Amino acid sequence: MVLALRAAGLFDGVSPTPAPRPIVLIDGDRIVSVQTGGEPPTGAQVIDLGTAWLMPGMIDAHQHLCFDASADPIAARDDTAMLTQMRRAAHSALLAGITTVRDLGDRGHGAVRLRAEGGELPTILAAGPPITTPRGHCWFLGGETHGADGVRAAVRDRAEHGADVIKVMVTGGEMTAGTYPHLAQFGPAEITAAVSEAHALGLPVTGHAHGAPGIRLAVESGMDSIEHCSFLTADGAEADTELIAMLAGSGTVVSATLGHLPMPGYEPPPRIQALLVKLSAVFLEMSTAGVDMICSSDAGINPAKPHGALAHSVSHFTELGGRHLDALRGVTSRAAEVCGVGDRKGRLAPGFDADIVALRADPLADVTALREVAAVFKAGRRI
Numbered sequence: 001m002v003l004a005l006r007a008a009g010l011f012d013g014v015s016p017t018p019a020p021r022p023i024v025l026i027d028g029d030r031i032v033s034v035q036t037g038g039e040p041p042t043g044a045q046v047i048d049l050g051t052a053w054l055m056p057g058m059i060d061a062h063q064h065l066c067f068d069a070s071a072d073p074i075a076a077r078d079d080t081a082m083l084t085q086m087r088r089a090a091h092s093a094l095l096a097g098i099t100t101v102r103d104l105g106d107r108g109h110g111a112v113r114l115r116a117e118g119g120e121l122p123t124i125l126a127a128g129p130p131i132t133t134p135r136g137h138c139w140f141l142g143g144e145t146h147g148a149d150g151v152r153a154a155v156r157d158r159a160e161h162g163a164d165v166i167k168v169m170v171t172g173g174e175m176t177a178g179t180y181p182h183l184a185q186f187g188p189a190e191i192t193a194a195v196s197e198a199h200a201l202g203l204p205v206t207g208h209a210h211g212a213p214g215i216r217l218a219v220e221s222g223m224d225s226i227e228h229c230s231f232l233t234a235d236g237a238e239a240d241t242e243l244i245a246m247l248a249g250s251g252t253v254v255s256a257t258l259g260h261l262p263m264p265g266y267e268p269p270p271r272i273q274a275l276l277v278k279l280s281a282v283f284l285e286m287s288t289a290g291v292d293m294i295c296s297s298d299a300g301i302n303p304a305k306p307h308g309a310l311a312h313s314v315s316h317f318t319e320l321g322g323r324h325l326d327a328l329r330g331v332t333s334r335a336a337e338v339c340g341v342g343d344r345k346g347r348l349a350p351g352f353d354a355d356i357v358a359l360r361a362d363p364l365a366d367v368t369a370l371r372e373v374a375a376v377f378k379a380g381r382r383i
Contacts (some may be wrong), residue, residue, distance in 0.1 A: 002040075007053060018362060019034070031353075056345070060100070062297060063102065063299040093307040094378060096310065100339070102164070106141065148189045155197040155205075164340065165339070167208065170209040174271075192221045210229075223252055229247075232275075237279050248286075295331050
């Protein structure tokens with residue numbers, strides 16, 4: 001039976017013009033038509049959502065389902081406990097209207113295993129253990145390697161396990177003692193090997209990169225996207241105008257891991273708090289220069305980033321000077337393109353997956369509407 005969703009308005013994932021009184025027709029797990037006004041076809045099962053607004057299910061291009069968003073998110077767990085945590089995290093994301101999650105770092109290819117389970121979960125795009133140097137950032141997830149040949153082998157291993165994307169730790173990170181976010185972990189030969197091997201296998205590749213040396217390596221090697229791109233230095237953060245211009249002219253997209261939920265009793269580490277003003281200035285310079293950016297959350301890494309927090313990333317994107325429409329596209333149509341699923345997700349249009357979220361207000365008028373989820377439909381089924 002064809003399902004007809006009726007609502008007060010609609011954002012289709014692309015257009016800045018809202019569609020009033022839409023009816024979205026769903027057959028099975030796909031959208032078959034989107035009409036404005038009128039009546040649904042005879043015999044359709046109608047769900048009238050009243051004053052709600054429809055939009056594509058949100059896509060979070062950067063989560064860690066195996067991290068539990070606690071003060072000790074990387075606590076050791078056996079595989080069974082880890083999968084239980086990942087299942088719980090994925091379901092909480094779905095309830096927040098996030099119908100696609102790109103997991104950018106797990107242990108033992110847990111996200112691939114979870115994806116195979118099916119059930120009431122978002123679509124999961126998996127990277128597997130992130131590729132890193134010996135004792136490099138997130139080495140504890142099992143992705144250590146070295147040299148160009150080792151990197152190529154690591155990429156092939158992830159492809160053989162069914163990964164959807166290759167994740168490389170180009171620089172160090174805040175979560176791993178003994179690594180340095182402002183410095184590159186790999187050299188040009190290793191990064192070029194990762195990109196060429198991934199692309200030869202038909203996979204996109206994204207790089208965790210905070211400091212300018214790592215960002216430059218990612219851009220010059222042709223990485224599809226960069227996570228964070230914060231321009232951290234040894235003692236702060238400083239935009240590199242020349243490099244930002246290069247980034248803006250490249251095909252590399254920045255996945256801006258923004259936003260956090262206010263959590264009683266939790267404060268970001270003092271180093272991060274001290275950096276916030278400088279990081280905001282870096283974002284504004286990238287936005288002004290025309291760098292292609294999407295919104296993501298890095299959910300799971302601390303209590304302020306639970307797995308349903310993407311709506312707060314969108315708000316933060318606009319608060320820092322990003323355009324309202326870019327923020328919305330950055331969790332729908334543009335995020336889908338960056339994640340390699342732009343032919344079937346991120347839009348409300350015929351032929352696309354029936355992943356739909358109903359909001360209590362118009363997201364084109366106010367991005368905070370994304371925090372007020374009234375209903376979620378995954379593959380045409382109401383969750």
